[in-house]
Amino acid sequence: MSGNGFTARKALLVLAGFWAVGVVLLVGASFGSVGVERLRDAPACPADQVFTPAYCRITVDATVTALTSDQITMDVGGRRVAPEVYLHGTLPDRVAGLPVRVTIYRGAAVHVQGGTLNFDTADAPADHVDELRAAGLFFLIGGAVLVGVNALVRTRRRADLR
Known part of the structure; x- marks a missing residue:
């Protein structure tokens, strides 16, 4: 189940890494909104x-x-x-x-x-909440897309080799 050294196990590790970064960014965004609530x-x-x-x-x-x-x-x-x-x-x-x-x-x-x-101003507590949220979603979705595309390419290559 390997193709060019990129195994299913490595793909899952990459996916887990992307998801971990995405979750950290989303959690950071929720803490960023706490600053907005404190200001309000x-x-x-x-x-x-x-x-x-x-x-x-x-x-x-x-x-x-x-x-x-x-x-x-x-x-x-x-x-x-x-x-x-x-x-x-x-x-x-x-x-x-x-x-x-x-x-x-x-x-x-x-x-x-x-x-x-x-x-x-730059001192406003809500400065990067939206950016963190968007980046978190990018990593969650992007990781799944990256691993999915890789799996499709590997499947296609195996079918062509037959």
């Missing part, structure tokens, strides 16, 4: 804890001073806040002076909304 359920921050790592969140008014595809700079109550962002596409031409609402969670700006802007 966090109590409101008292004024003296807004920029501390205390487990709280608050949405405050701010003014955008600069925006690039990898960083936004804002004035939040007289304090300069410049979180990292991952923006794609065309950025608005005039953002300096734009009033926005900024959600701050555990001392970091996690969401910006106002005017044509509406995005999460």
Whole structure:
């Protein structure tokens, strides 16, 4: 039952490896969503804890001073806040002076909304949940497809040799 050194046992080991990686990624995605739930359920921050790592969140008014595809700079109550962002596409031409609402969670700006802007920052806890879930499904399905295609090819070769 071997063809070119790739036996059924090796195929099952490959399949098990793909499935193990897929399960780990799916479990990681479920833990990633826990961060989103914690953000959503966090109590409101008292004024003296807004920029501390205390487990709280608050949405405050701010003014955008600069925006690039990898960083936004804002004035939040007289304090300069410049979180990292991952923006794609065309950025608005005039953002300096734009009033926005900024959600701050555990001392970091996690969401910006106002005017044509509406995005999460790199500090947002939900940053890679969807990607982990998609990668996990890819490994689960891809492993089965890879091993199945290999089995079909080996079966076809054996039939041609007869």
